[in-house]
Amino acid sequence: MSYKLFLFDLDDTLLDFKESEKLSFSSVMQSLGIQSDMTALFSQYQIENRKLWTEFEKGLITQEYLKVERFRRTLEPLQAAVDPHLVAKRYLEALPESVVLIDGAVEICRELSAAGEVGIVTNGISGVQNQRIAKSALEPYISFICVSEDSGYAKPDVRFFDYAHSLRPHVQKDEMIVIGDRLETDILGAHNFGTDSCWFNPKNDKSMAAVQPKYEVQSLSELRRFIKS
Ligand SMILES: [Mg+2]
Structure with missing residues (x-):
């Protein structure tokens, strides 16, 4: 055919995308002074992100909610004083800079x-x-x-x-x-x-x-x- x-x-x-995400995620977390095991934190982010994308693909949530919520859930256990809206914004700015x-x-x-x-x-x-x-x-x-x-x-x-x-x-x-x-x-x-x-x-x-x-x-x-x- x-x-x-x-x-x-x-x-x-x-x-x-996974490689781009990893690079962007680490650079944003470091820029916000988050001290944590980056590999473990990124794995947690991937789990939360995948769950939210599945909900979005089923039409259950909006993309605006997804953009912030994935970081809110990832950072919650750290009790870091970081606004997830700010993390979400910086992450979206960092992503296009790390194309693989x-x-x-x-x-x-x-x-x-x-x-x-x-x-x-x-x-x-x-x-x-x-x-x-x-x-x-x-x-x-x-x-x-x-x-x-x-x-x-x-x-x-x-x-x-x-x-x-x-x-x-x-x-x-x-x-x-x-x-x-x-x-x-x-x-x-x-x-x-x-x-x-x-x-x-x-x-x-x-x-x-x-x-x-x-x-x-x-x-x-x-x-x-x-x-x-
Ligand atoms: Mg694909």
Whole structure:
């Protein structure tokens, strides 16, 4: 199948978000004078953040609440006199400064953008995601960025994908493919929307999901199979 539109998830598909988070988190905590085991504190943050994102993806909480609450919960046991709103603000400022690419991301975006168009479909915070792409070497190859905060819906909601499709209405659903690392958002969302999907699965995890991707790759370079020779 030759595709005209490649819709990439951003975090942990093209950009190594965990590495960026770790760098940003440590720098903000240190700037606020928080003395703690940074590895343990970051692990706690990841647990709280994941729980809140799951609630957000179910439509139970807002992104504004998530942005602050993840820090309030992480710092609560320390009883530090730090305003979680300030931490949240500094963290969002620090994130775009620490962009880390996944292996092969620039090369594959360059090649696919010559064969068709590359768009980004990401659950995230618009200002942050746009700045991170601008700071990365990906920007010249990206046609548009669709962020959940702009669309008003998050993956896997089919309305999120309707919004992304509205940015390129001339492209048929069978001419596009969604590429992402999460079965429960990227692959399920693509399935609900009615388009093909490719699971980026670098750790070769076993899929327990009811909905299966059409394709699966362990490295981004394997996506070259989608370029018509
Ligand atoms: Mg992802």
